Amino acid sequence: MSPCHRQVDMMKFPRRNFALALIPLLAACAHAPQQVAATTPTPASRASLDQIVETPKLALPKVAMTDNMLYEFLLGDIAAQRNQPKLAAQAYLDLAKTTRDPRVARRAAQLAYESRDYDTAVESFKLWEELEPASPLAKQLYLSLLLSGGKLQEARPLLDEVLRADPASAGRTFTSTYPMAAHGTQDKSAILAWTIAVTHPYPDVAEGHWAVAQAAAAAGKQDLALAEIHRAVTLRPDWDVAAVFEAQLYLNSEPQKGLDLLKKFLDAHPENRELRLYYARALLNQKQFAAARDEFQRLLDDRPDSPDLAFAVALISMQMGEYDRAEKELQQALNKGGRDESTVHYYLAQLNEARKDDAAALEHYRLVKEGEYGYAARLREVALLDKAGKLDEALDALHRAVAKNDEQRVQLIMIDAQLLRENKKYETSYQVLAEGLKKFPENPDLLYQTAMAADKLDKVELFEKLIRKLMKISPDNAHAYNALGYSLLDRKVRIKEAMKLVEKAYQLEPDDAAITDSMGWGYYLMGNLDESLKFLNRAFAANPDPEIAAHLGEVMWMHGDKAGARKIWTDSAKANPDSEALKAVMKRFIP
Structure with missing residues (x-):
């Protein structure tokens, strides 16, 4: 049987990259220092909304109550009580337009926010700001609403007013307004131009340069982003947010420079734990495992009861191949509690597999309960039992595996069949x-x-019925065409049709060694030995498989190179003493 006919080996599961596995496990405890809380496209926080309904002393209009006004009041209140915020917001907006009363406008704005009707909210907040122009809250909330809706040009004069009214708070204003503008507008170039314009009058405000750097990075202007964030760091050298962003900009293009910037800031601020976590993760991403472990160890020394940090140190030790140390650290993490015991047992099992102690690995895999690693642990248990020749126990472990989706259910079926096939139980498989x-x-x-x-x-x-169904379902499945084509070649029937199928497979995957082998075998059966040798030599160079060796040797023999054929067969037989294909071809040509 050609290598193109081999069933997929479902039991070969690659070892995990322990350091890469560590990164998501630490996601909850290792973020970069917060830059600015992400701003949602809403005009205000809940706390700010509560302030809307406060009633300071105002110059109120003298408006006589009419039946229609009373109706609007009642309609708005009843609609609000009955959870119909859109109707309530519209009623109060109509009433505010009629009365020109800022208190009613505030209430309309609150209800409009709660209704999440953007157009009504814009109209309500605009009216409130117009009727209460001295209110900073009205301006700020109206501004945030415009920015979150992408109305940059409408927001510009309002932002200028807010900045002129309180220039000392310009930095805080920039760090709060830029995220809203970025969230509300998809045009990155427009956001950059707008941010440059609004921050330009404030050249000594670090947060303004930070905002421009953010916008420039989003717009793909790397040089501008670097220049602006460096200016921000210069103006506020103790601001970790700016320091981290500058390092982030370098980590993709000049990673060592980014790491050096983080270390420099940490050396000046060694108490910044959040930044140290970020630095440790950055080292991990750059595969600087020893340095990353040192940083995690420092954090663990400060928090010796943290199971997550202990686990992080252990996984890095595993990645570095220091298995004895890693085992001690994993046992420490297990003793600290907190970290799911099954997760620790899974990695202890992986560790023992890595140092070739299958018995210990099997013991730990069996301690992994169903959960995040339950399915993977059962498959590794199956593989180890199969390796030890314990078919019945392997099948029992396989049948205990709990699949979470159809993909895993299919995988279990195919592993079951593979175990049976490898033990020559072909009919049962x-x-x-x-x-x-x-x-x-x-x-x-x-x-x-x-x-x-x-x-x-x-x-x-x-066989042919199933393969043709597969071709219909997956018309670009090269292995389907190759399987049927080679099957015909192997039985020496419908050779022309077989070659068309194999050629189709070759067009789809010209670098596949099994398909290349089929091409070579097909040319051999058609009598074109030169072309056959070309394909078979290329297939064997890509994959020195014993079945390809059997084909290549036969064609070399028929081409007159009997010594070369003997060498190919003999060398391959030494490496693959159980190959039936080699045994058969050597028996035919070397009795």
């Missing part, structure tokens, strides 16, 4: 796949594996 196919009749992987199992049992018509 086929039955497992056939039963699985009844549950997932359109699954391409299951169709392919079932077809291959049918071919192994010489169920030729069923």
Whole structure:
């Protein structure tokens, strides 16, 4: 059987990259220092809204109550009580327009916010700001509403007023308004131009340069972003937000420079734990494992009861191959509690696998309960039991695995079939796949594996039926064309049709060694030995598989290079003493 006909090995699971696995595990405790809280596209926070309904002393209009006004009051209040905020907001907005009373306008603005009707909210906040022009709150809330809605030009004069009214708070204003503008507008170039314009009159405000740097980075203007954030750091050298953003800009292009900037700031502010966590993660991302571990260890020394930090140190030690140290650190993390015990047992199992102690690994995998790592642990348990030749125990462990989705359910079926096939239980393996196919009749992987199992049992018509169904479902599946094409070649029937199928597969995946082998074998059967050798040599160079070696040796022999054929077969047989393909071809040519 050609390598193109081999079933996928579902038992080969790669070892985890322990350091990369660590990154999401630390997400909850290792963020960059907060820059500015993300601003949602709403005009105000809940606390600010409560202030809207306060009633300071105002010059109120003298308006006589009319039946229509009373109706609007009642309509608005009843609608609000009955959870109809849009109707309530519109009623109070109409009433505010009629009475010109700022108290009513405030109430309209509050209700409009709660209704989440943007157009009504804009109109209500605009009216409130107009009727109470001395209110900073009215201006700020109206400004935030315009920015969150992407109305940059309408917001500009209002922002200028806010800045002129309180220039000492310009920095706070810039750090709060830029995120709203960025959230509300998709045009990054427009945001950048707007941010430059509004911050230009305040050249000594670090937050203004920070805002421009943010906008420039978003617009892809790296040089401008670097220049602006450096100015911000110069103006406020103790501001960790600016220092971190400057480092972030370098981490992608000049990572070491970014790391150096973070370290420099940390050296000046060693008490900044949040920044140290960020620095540790940055080192981890750059695969500077020893330095990253040192930083996590410093944090752990300050917080010796933290299971997450202990776990982080352990995983880095695993990544560095220091398994004895990692085992002690994982045991410490286990003893501290907090971290899910199953997670720690899973990594202890991985550690023991890495140092070739399968028995210890198996013991820890069995301690992993169902959860995040339960499924993966069961599969590793199956693989280790299969490796030890304990088929029944492996199948039992497999049947205890709990799949979370259809993809995993299909995977379990195929692993079940693989275990049986590898133990030469071909008919039972086929039955497992056939039963699985009844549950997932359109699954391409299951169709392919079932077809291959049918071919192994010489169920030729069923094999072709399943493969053609797969071609229909997945018309770009190169292995489907190759499987049918090679099957025809192997049986030496419908050779021209077989070559068309193999050529189709080759067009889809010209670098696949198994398909290249099929091309070479097809040319051999058609009598074109030179072309056959070209393809078979390329296939063997890409993958020195014993079945490809069997084909290559046969064609070399027929081409007159008997010594070369003997060497290919002999060398391959030494490396693959159980290869049936090699045994068969050598028996035919070297009795």
